[in-house]
Amino acid sequence: MLGKVLHTLLLLAPLPVLAQPAAPTGSGTPPRLIIAISVDQFSADLFSEYRPYYTGGLKRLSGGAVFPRGYQSHAATETCPGHSTILTGSRPSRTGIIANSWIDQKAGRADKTIYCAEDESQAGSSSSNYVASPIHLRVPTLGERMKAANPATRNIAIAGKDRAAIMMGGAKADHIWWLSSKGYVSYPGIATPPLVARVNEIFQQRLAEPNAGFELPAQCAAKDFPVRVAPDRTVGTGRFERPAGRYDAFRASPEQDAMTLAFAAAAIEAMGLGKQPQTDIISIGLSATDVIGHAYGTEGTESCIQVDRLDRELGAFFGRLDQQGLDYVVVLTADHGGHDLPERHQQNAMPMEQRVDAALLPGALAKAVAARTGMEAKGLILGDGPSGDLYFNRGLTPGQRAKVEAATLALLRAHPQVEAVFTKAQLAATPSPSGPPESWSLIQEARASFDPERSGDLLLLLKPRITPITDPSHGSVATHGSPWDTDRRVPILFWRKGMRSFEQPLGVETVDIMPTLAALIGLPVPRSEIDGRCLDLIAGPEDSCAGR
Template sequence: MKLAPLALVLAAATPAAAQTAAPPPPPRLLVVISIDQFSADLFAEYRAQFSGGLKRLQGGAVFPSGYQSHAATETCPGHSTITTGMHPARTGIIANDWIDLKTTRTDKTVYCAEDESVSGSTSSKYTVSDKHLLVPTLGERMKAANPASRVVSVAGKDRAAVMMGGHRVDELWWWEGNAYRSYAGRAVPPVVARVNEVVGTRYAAPTPALPVPAVCTARERAIDVGGGKTVGTHHFARGGNDARLYRASPEFDGATLTLAAGLIRDMKLGQGTAPDIISVGASATDYVGHTYGSEGVEMCTHLLSLDRDLGDFFAVLDQSGIDYAVALTADHGGQDLPERLRENGMPTAERVDPALTAKTIGEGIAARLGLSGQLLWGGSFGDIWVDPRLTAAQRRQVIAEGVKAFAAHRQVEAVFTAEQIMAVPVPTTPPETWTLLQRARAGYNPQRSGAFVVALKPRVTPIADGSKGYVATHGSFWDYDRRVPILFWRKGMTPFEQPLSVETVDIAPTLAGLIGLPVRAGEMDGRCLDLVAGAGTSCPATN
């Protein structure tokens, strides 16, 4: 969905940009963008092809080796780091969902952005809530410093909007079903109603195939993932009201950016007496990666479209005259589907053994120990929980047996118990130097995390069968899932590139430094990154 028509409307309704004096005053609007599953590898692969918004951001401060440093490289924990400046160990958002075996409801899975206390709620049919985020966001800190600051968050996913917006928001919207929605009882602003009307019509109508950019044609090759299913030749044609294919299309991010631009215009963000912040979660890249993989014609076509849409979005802001600063990153990286990886020189890439699951391993332990019930809960990797009804002695024995069984599997790299993880501090050294145990520690919260944590070997895709749903994913301990680009841009800044590693937890203190918001030592896990090339600094001494 292109932004040019909206850009023309906004250009007619807002004044031309004013000249910024030097040295510049603090920006009036912070724009924080997360491109879901936009790995550092994808940024490096396509950066020379970008000509729109992502090209513009390369004229700012470029940190191509950013890190979502923790082990659970999923959407919810990743987004929880971006505007809080804290690792998931402190945000409490350890994964997209976790197991609560003490709950009385039948569904023991807790979704990261649900309110499970609502009657009838399940982890798949839930009431969206911010209750599980344990720390404040940058927007909340801005409001605490000056209540006139406005906080807005929009995204393709509810968890992205919630984790970047936080607990005190003026507007928060996410795509659900066939429209952008918010918390129950909130008034629908006119711009949201207009976007829902236009986007809803587009969503309901069939969409023809998109043209393939010339630079993408070499990537068009059918890859067999089993069961007669192939990827690598899809051009985003879809029928009407197809939620799955709509989300995995360039249209999806275009609509979210249109909504963000409309809220900026109608709310006059950046034009008040205090600085404002808007967070934007562009979710389509993640759905494209899951549905088609990251190295085919589909991802190539999508990223070039997103680049153009971001260019249109920034043009809207330019025409408004707002003094704004942008931070762009991702919630995690990702890897391509193993079938194509093997064709492209990665012979160790494979799908996970379908028998490698907590339930299956727990059943074997139960048989050996003469115990009943489901002993282990979880999946093939990450957190594994143990039945709380066991006695202390039984629990110790089941954990020991579970660790041994997982560790013996040829696809498992390491297994760490809760005691091992909590015995090490969250590291403060460069993230590429962290051990697997330290990566686990940065995402471990003892109130929610499992009895032990499993790390699969590199290039093992934790999807056993690609023919029945998603073909590729993320979530591992490894750098292809941890590394993401971090880009900062503001009109007039001197561009530079820093190739050494930084972290996504550095974004919030860096933006706080830009607007002069004090952050006391220890309040955030990240550090302020100096965005001034040469003499001077954008980081106050208190940050």
């Protein structure tokens, strides 16, 4: 399928004459193009599970500098915070992106929930129907730093989700596009260039055709059994059959990433990225693995097919770039990991797996606290779900607030599914973490995604193997967002033609990616402005971080 879409899109721009072979990483010559790829919910476990079967793009990247134990080191392992770390070199405590959404009781609208990539000051914007914006990202991305140093740099971001494109491209990208039911869109008022119009035309043509589904690769056969998550719902045996016109089914399938990669390849060629004296950068957010993981879990045929197709599609994408003779460096990582649905875990040797108790939902918790304190339950405690940040009603007096906090802490700390609850004062008093991310304590992980302005009054962390979804009969059956390694660990893979392959199994952080890439192009980044460090990509005595 990718081959057909990719071939069609690339007819839009003529093939250039092949350039000379790319310089190896150790040559000291900066690459002409940086390609930063985030595969949403591509955990280190998922990468390792299928590693013996890669034949395409993931096999190529596995022959570069491989850090299989990368970390989204913070506790709030969600899409927006994770993407905010990849090209800023900064943890969410510095980027300000503490979650996909947070509560702002001072917001001048009825909806007090703020989506991470919205401008809530715009008339009519809400957390579910918003005006997209990068205003909440407090630090510059690599592309923004590159443009500040050399205005000729092109900084492009293309993704399946708006928050992926915005958090990787930053506030001053030349182009930011993300997928919607109408095709690829950008900020309000941005004109649609001819290339994007043509991409969207092809997208609509693809959407109008049904998809008979994908064949089951041999490595997926053992996963082909149904798992019942509700009386009328099973998952685990899907092939991504799609009726004509069903955007929701297109989005929750390998078709989504195929389209995004085809668009990115066409943009690189049509814009001549990597063919001028300066280094350009393109960020690519591949979102299908996440949508599939939520809808079907991470261990059925659906996820297995998706990883196989991702490998193939990345191979076709890199092959097209090779035909142009581009000198490019790739980094591939993920915004977070993921945890499979408890019903399948229970069948596969993990009977202790559970879904979260509905008593931990903010509304239920508010009623329980109100019963203990004699206060009104409505609006007493606000939150986005049965874990994460909890906010007390800002209209409480200091005495009332103290009573509510004490009652809430007592209830939560007595609950058998709760691992820890931290107060805002505890988190504010905790120093920013340092050292190997695999050795951090829970409060250090929480501190890495704490912002005194946006974080809640309490932070609720569930025990391992508790899925924070109470009802899987509709919507998501599995998720992420915990402080545990299933959600924190992600692969970090660097590749450039001619580089010597090596693997480093010790823990590194996604915030290390930006300074590593900056060193390759000779871009100075003050250490005081970031949390990450440069990773040496040259096996042996040479050092790609020398002087950094």
